[in-house]
Amino acid sequence: MKRPNYLAAARAIADAADIVLTTHINSDADGIGTSLALAIALERLGKRVRFACPTRPASIYAFLPRFGMAQTIDTEVAAKAMPACDLLLSSDCGDRKRLGACSHIPHGKLLNLDHHVTNDRFGDLNLVDEVATCSGMVAAKLLDRLDVDLDREIADNLYATLVFDTGRFMHSNTDAAAFRFAARLADLGVDVSAINRALTYTKKPHDLAVTRLGIERLRVDEQEPRLAGIALSKEDIAAVGEPEDWGEMVDIPRSLAGNQVAYLMRESKDGTMTRVSMRSNPPFQVAPVAQAFGGGGHLQAAGATFPGSLAECLREMIPRLRRQLHD
Numbered sequence: 183m184k185r186p187n188y189l190a191a192a193r194a195i196a197d198a199a200d201i202v203l204t205t206h207i208n209s210d211a212d213g214i215g216t217s218l219a220l221a222i223a224l225e226r227l228g229k230r231v232r233f234a235c236p237t238r239p240a241s242i243y244a245f246l247p248r249f250g251m252a253q254t255i256d257t258e259v260a261a262k263a264m265p266a267c268d269l270l271l272s273s274d275c276g277d278r279k280r281l282g283a284c285s286h287i288p289h290g291k292l293l294n295l296d297h298h299v300t301n302d303r304f305g306d307l308n309l310v311d312e313v314a315t316c317s318g319m320v321a322a323k324l325l326d327r328l329d330v331d332l333d334r335e336i337a338d339n340l341y342a343t344l345v346f347d348t349g350r351f352m353h354s355n356t357d358a359a360a361f362r363f364a365a366r367l368a369d370l371g372v373d374v375s376a377i378n379r380a381l382t383y384t385k386k387p388h389d390l391a392v393t394r395l396g397i398e399r400l401r402v403d404e405q406e407p408r409l410a411g412i413a414l415s416k417e418d419i420a421a422v423g424e425p426e427d428w429g430e431m432v433d434i435p436r437s438l439a440g441n442q443v444a445y446l447m448r449e450s451k452d453g454t455m456t457r458v459s460m461r462s463n464p465p466f467q468v469a470p471v472a473q474a475f476g477g478g479g480h481l482q483a484a485g486a487t488f489p490g491s492l493a494e495c496l497r498e499m500i501p502r503l504r505r506q507l508h509d
């Protein structure tokens with residue numbers, strides 16, 4: 183593991199006058215919160231800052247300070263029409279493909295800030311800190327290098343990144359450093375309970391209908407009861423309607439006592455692709471299964487897009503997931 187070069191990243195920011203922040207498609211609280219925290223801080227350093235998302239950021243994140251500055255740039259035409267920036271700063275994104283249209287924004291250098299072990303170092307500069315709990319923690323260390331004091335708005339955004347990526351301090355990435363970071367942000371006045379509520383109690387009746395569908399489609403593997411998941415066909419999804427965010431549905435199989443590997447499979451509208459989210463408890467890993475299909479993520483939380491129908495995906499993936507419990 184190469185040590186992340188915070189100094190080089192800080193220099194790239196110091197040298198840039200005009201910075202565009204971006205994150206991965208279907209961006210989450212870590213990608214959005216990190217970008218907004220950086221946006222606020224970089225503006226204070228006198229930079230001209232924009233924030234471009236390759237897919238529309240979910241409205242549940244609207245409570246984050248400065249959320250309004252997020253622009254959706256979801257076509258190559260729109261991206262190429264943007265005025266050029268000196269630095270394109272990608273947060274929380276493991277590979278260039280997941281930047282969607284935003285990879286076409288005219289830029290000088292590309293700075294890749296992330297914490298995913300599967301990050302393929304697609305930037306001109308790569309600040310990939312695999313030890314960091316969340317991208318927000320990488321951003322905080324970078325801001326320390328830039329001598330920016332964290333204010334309440336920055337801290338609120340960073341706290342959201344931490345809570346989200348640790349699954350409210352439940353995932354295996356929850357370590358002492360995560361709690362130290364939480365304490366530092368709480369000292370800055372973050373209302374931790376309000377942010378937890380804003381990230382958690384956000385369901386609409388439709389979301390609960392989607393959850394009910396998930397429970398109906400729950401399947402525990404016949405051969406390997408430590409493996410369970412939810413497989414949703416295109417008809418299932420069409421009947422209930424897509425939620426804005428599939429969020430934590432994979433936690434339904436995970437919540438079963440004895441579960442070690444969980445998955446959520448969602449077939450695309452035309453049945454040619456199936457999106458797979460996977461979770462595991464240590465020491466079991468799901469990243470290798472994701473990587474076998476061009477996906478990525480963390481050792482215990484990963485995803486991939488399978489190039490086939492749900493039935494094909496189940497046939498191909500289930501044996502691989504079973505094997506993860508035995509290797």
Ligand SMILES: [Mn+2]
Pocket residue numbers: 212213274297316317347
């Ligand atoms: Mn993250």
